[in-house]
Amino acid sequence: METSKPKAPTVKVTLKQRGLEAWAKITPAEPVSYDVVRSALREQGVREGIDEAALAALCEAPENGETLVANGVPPTPGENARIDYLFLTEDAGFNPLVDQFDRADYREVALIQNVVPGQLLARKTPPTAGVAGRAVTGEPIPAAPGKDVHILAGKNVELSANKLEAYATVTGIPKVAKNRLNVLPIFQVNDVDFSTGNINFQGSVQIRGSVNPGFAVKATEDVTIDGNVEQATIESGGTIRVRGGVRSAAHLQAQEDVEVRFCDSESILEAQRGILVKGDSLHCTLKAGLRIVVENRLIGGTARAGEYIQASIAGTRAETPTTVELVQVGSQEELEQLNETIAEVEQKLSQVSGRIQALMRDPKAGGPADLQRLTPVKITLNLQLAQLKTRHKQMTQRESGLEQPRFVVKSELFPGVTVRFVTREGERAQRIVNKQFAATARFVEGEIEI
Numbered sequence: 001m002e003t004s005k006p007k008a009p010t011v012k013v014t015l016k017q018r019g020l021e022a023w024a025k026i027t028p029a030e031p032v033s034y035d036v037v038r039s040a041l042r043e044q045g046v047r048e049g050i051d052e053a054a055l056a057a058l059c060e061a062p063e064n065g066e067t068l069v070a071n072g073v074p075p076t077p078g079e080n081a082r083i084d085y086l087f088l089t090e091d092a093g094f095n096p097l098v099d100q101f102d103r104a105d106y107r108e109v110a111l112i113q114n115v116v117p118g119q120l121l122a123r124k125t126p127p128t129a130g131v132a133g134r135a136v137t138g139e140p141i142p143a144a145p146g147k148d149v150h151i152l153a154g155k156n157v158e159l160s161a162n163k164l165e166a167y168a169t170v171t172g173i174p175k176v177a178k179n180r181l182n183v184l185p186i187f188q189v190n191d192v193d194f195s196t197g198n199i200n201f202q203g204s205v206q207i208r209g210s211v212n213p214g215f216a217v218k219a220t221e222d223v224t225i226d227g228n229v230e231q232a233t234i235e236s237g238g239t240i241r242v243r244g245g246v247r248s249a250a251h252l253q254a255q256e257d258v259e260v261r262f263c264d265s266e267s268i269l270e271a272q273r274g275i276l277v278k279g280d281s282l283h284c285t286l287k288a289g290l291r292i293v294v295e296n297r298l299i300g301g302t303a304r305a306g307e308y309i310q311a312s313i314a315g316t317r318a319e320t321p322t323t324v325e326l327v328q329v330g331s332q333e334e335l336e337q338l339n340e341t342i343a344e345v346e347q348k349l350s351q352v353s354g355r356i357q358a359l360m361r362d363p364k365a366g367g368p369a370d371l372q373r374l375t376p377v378k379i380t381l382n383l384q385l386a387q388l389k390t391r392h393k394q395m396t397q398r399e400s401g402l403e404q405p406r407f408v409v410k411s412e413l414f415p416g417v418t419v420r421f422v423t424r425e426g427e428r429a430q431r432i433v434n435k436q437f438a439a440t441a442r443f444v445e446g447e448i449e450i
Contacts, residue, residue: 011040014066019135022046022070024055026062034059037069045137046070070136078130078146085122085181086361087113087174088371112187113360114202114375115168120361122166122181124151154182171203171220192217192232200376210244218379220386223254235383240271246284255386258288266301272390275305289394290402298322306394310408315432319416326405326443327422335392342388349381407441419448 130143191209210227228244262279283300298311421443
């Protein structure tokens with residue numbers, strides 16, 4: 001009877017993880033030659049990533065289980081597309097600004113981000129395809145590509161030809177709503193108080209309520225206020241319209257026109273073109289480059305314009321001091337000083353604008369507080385520069401084109417009113433001593449005629 005010979009150990013090679021791993025098992029677990037194991041690997045097509053140390057250990061002292069003997073190169077998945085917004089897209093939780101003396105200004109508690117036409121708002125980084133891997137058999141393993149996203153251009157936003165960049169087409173506030181990028185040209189708010197803080201905006205502002213005492217609104221375009229302005233400051237690069245009253249030493253300054261329902265209590269209204277008061281002006285200072293019209297009473301204070309001032313009633317029976325001035329000339333010294341000041345402001349504005357642009361590209365670089373601090377500075381410089389240039393234009397071009405100055409009273413002109421003219425023909429002032437009706441004052445050959 002013949003005795004059966006023991007079976008030689010067999011080597012089983014199994015590929016796992018999409019061919020990224022090769023595992024070998026020797027049955028029974030007895031030492032085998034290196035060539036036997038390599039032969040088994042070749043039969044399964046394994047030719048890359050072989051772990052020689054693991055293979056040698058397996059041949060000398062096989063274990064009962066499987067041994068990892070080869071590793072492939074896993075694929076590198078592609079990176080997803082990314083959109084970088086070049087402004088703060090979330091509320092940064094601004095704190096009150098603190099000055100050099102560590103005093104907190106609770107009226108400066110917010111930041112209204114402003115952009116201008118042509119400003120870059122967002123930049124897209126396209127997805128990548130990833131890097132293919134290789135199986136232990138040498139076959140490529142495709143990589144999963146990154147997911148794509150798109151910049152969704154909303155109102156007043158324009159995409160570049162390659163759809164990778166978004167630009168503002170108007171001056172306004174950049175906003176992302178439901179992943180869509182918009183620029184809002186008008187900033188709207190109810191009341192201006194401690195909940196909003198001061199407003200500094202490059203564009204137009206609409207206030208549905210009132211501006212409370214101590215607060216300031218500065219805008220490079222129009223400002224519309226449905227309520228009142230009381231002991232507050234309003235500056236506009238366009239027109240200021242107040243549907244209510246202006247009270248308690250409020251100060252309004254516009255590059256174009258000012259329109260209010262009434263004004264009182266030492267308030268100041270300034271406009272480069274015209275001022276319209278639909279009711280009374282009581283003890284206020286009115287300054288306009290061209291015209292002032294007070295549809296009811298002009299009592300107390302000073303009204304100064306370049307060519308025309310009108311009121312229904314001027315002064316009072318009690319002879320309240322009221323000054324009306326029609327001024328059309330400035331000095332050469334003032335013109336030279338204007339040129340120097342314009343150059344200085346332009347330089348400062350360029351520096352501040354450059355810093356703001358850098359911070360908006362990377363808001364975290366200097367912290368949101370820097371944007372909060374610099375934005376009102378930029379708006380103030382913009383308004384200051386516009387005022388200076390308008391004044392320069394008035395002095396160099398418009399004086400010769402002004403109409404002959406007139407002061408017109410539609411109803412009653414009371415004693416106590418002083419009329420003053422300053423033109424190229426000279427300067428003259430006259431105090432009214434007798435009540436008059438439907439009067440007109442002109443400056444003729446250096447003399448006042450009423």
